[in-house]
Amino acid sequence: MHHYWLKVIATSNIRNKILFYKQKILLSNEVDFMAIQLFVPTFDVDGCLAEIKECLEKGWTGLGFKTLQFEEEWKRYTGLPNAHFLNSATSGLNIAFDILKERYGWNDDTEVITTPLTFVSSNHAILLAGLKAVFADVDNTLCLDPNDVEKRITPNTKAILYVGLGGNTGHYDEIVSLCEKYDLKLILDAAHMAGTRLNGEIPGKEAEVVIYSFQAVKNLPTADSGMICFKSRELDDIVRKKTWLGINKDTFARINTKGNYKWKYDVEYVGQKYHGNSIMAAIGLVQLKHLDKENSYRRQIAEWYTKGFASYNDKIKLIEIPQNCESSRHLFQIIVDDRDGLIEALNQEEIFPGVHYTDNTEYRMYGYANGTCPNASYISDHVISLPMHMRLSFDDVQTIINTILKFISK
Numbered sequence: 534m535h536h537y538w539l540k541v542i543a544t545s546n547i548r549n550k551i552l553f554y555k556q557k558i559l560l561s562n563e564v565d566f567m568a569i570q571l572f573v574p575t576f577d578v579d580g581c582l583a584e585i586k587e588c589l590e591k592g593w594t595g596l597g598f599k600t601l602q603f604e605e606e607w608k609r610y611t612g613l614p615n616a617h618f619l620n621s622a623t624s625g626l627n628i629a630f631d632i633l634k635e636r637y638g639w640n641d642d643t644e645v646i647t648t649p650l651t652f653v654s655s656n657h658a659i660l661l662a663g664l665k666a667v668f669a670d671v672d673n674t675l676c677l678d679p680n681d682v683e684k685r686i687t688p689n690t691k692a693i694l695y696v697g698l699g700g701n702t703g704h705y706d707e708i709v710s711l712c713e714k715y716d717l718k719l720i721l722d723a724a725h726m727a728g729t730r731l732n733g734e735i736p737g738k739e740a741e742v743v744i745y746s747f748q749a750v751k752n753l754p755t756a757d758s759g760m761i762c763f764k765s766r767e768l769d770d771i772v773r774k775k776t777w778l779g780i781n782k783d784t785f786a787r788i789n790t791k792g793n794y795k796w797k798y799d800v801e802y803v804g805q806k807y808h809g810n811s812i813m814a815a816i817g818l819v820q821l822k823h824l825d826k827e828n829s830y831r832r833q834i835a836e837w838y839t840k841g842f843a844s845y846n847d848k849i850k851l852i853e854i855p856q857n858c859e860s861s862r863h864l865f866q867i868i869v870d871d872r873d874g875l876i877e878a879l880n881q882e883e884i885f886p887g888v889h890y891t892d893n894t895e896y897r898m899y900g901y902a903n904g905t906c907p908n909a910s911y912i913s914d915h916v917i918s919l920p921m922h923m924r925l926s927f928d929d930v931q932t933i934i935n936t937i938l939k940f941i942s943k
């Protein structure tokens with residue numbers, strides 16, 4: 534699938550192909566967008582409806598059925614050994630720290646090294662588990678800087694939470710080496726990384742646990758859902774129980790046991806209700822089929838932006854992506870002097886970019902670390918995420934580029 538589409542891209546007139554794709558979407562939705570938004574998810578509407586119809590006809594919209602199918606497909610796609618479907622990545626992050634804390638006997642003094650440049654759900658998970666969030670700075674990839682991470686390691690450090698920002702792997706390999714050297718557990722927040730490859734492979738096999746988001750505007754959109762992939766089979770067994778209130782078997786398995794409804798289940802943990810449902814999984818199953826070709830179009834858009842800004846590298850800084858990383862390109866970010874001015878100028882042209890993210894140490898619960906990560910703090914004030922989605926045409930991208938060039942040349 535992946536390789537097939539790349540070949541199509543390489544051998545056909547890319548612009549016509551894209552325009553055709555865009556027209557098809559516009560026709561099928563009968564919506565024209567004057568404004569250019571940051572993110573607009575594109576769904577295979579007929580495919581999703583057919584898959585959802587199956588759930589409705591069968592009378593099975595909850596846990597089991599499609600959630601199990603999607604888990605199997607996700608394992609096949611990623612090559613990760615385990616996968617459990619959730620109602621969000623936030624749930625996944627929360628339950629990951631809860632389970633690791635219990636498994637490894639971590640306590641309230643246990644420190645987790647993390648990035649200030651992420652969606653707050655990553656760092657909230659550390660606090661919610663009663664652990665300490667220790668912030669390290671980011672490098673030119675906007676991911677954790679391995680050198681700075683190493684400086685923050687203490688005898689209390691037990692884990693690193695790594696975020697592949699925008700789909701970039703950053704210096705993930707070096708973080709993996711640090712984890713080996715200091716015997717730390719690696720938690721990978723892969724919310725932006727659906728489809729990212731490192732040295733041609735989906736990264737994450739090295740991590741204790743990988744968490745994906747299939748929230749409404751992520752690369753594999755559902756409406757809200759996520760996936761948690763533990764390296765260990767034992768922890769995968771535990772997460773299946775803990776995401777359903779501690780109950781030890783899913784409904785699908787119970788009903789299938791000789792048609793004998795085993796209502797007398799055991800409850801092993803004080804768990805959460807974090808598991809996903811079959812409607813979300815149905816959408817996920819269909820959208821997964823489109824993920825690689827959509828990501829290759831995202832990379833095409835990124836190339837157009839990169840070319841457009843090529844002669845302006847004194848005023849527009851791009852984010853470094855290592856050679857061996859094929860980014861999912863969830864984001865295309867640039868760094869400029871007058872970020873807020875640029876956002877206003879773009880808004881005037883009905884172009885609506887975003888910011889990923891505000892340095893988390895600016896928020897009250899992480900304020901204790903404010904000032905400890907100067908790069909992240911600078912990025913937080915100067916970074917801007919440009920529109921990135923399937924409905925952008927070559928011309929849309931040129932309009933965005935020209936508006937930006939006009940602003941910075943003033």
Ligand SMILES: *Cc1c(COP(=O)(O)O)cnc(C)c1O
Nearest residue numbers: 621622623652654724746748759
């Ligand atoms: C979106 C996101 C999450 C949370 O994902 P949900 O599925 O919305 O809970 C976590 N981390 C990062 C980096 C994200 O962008």
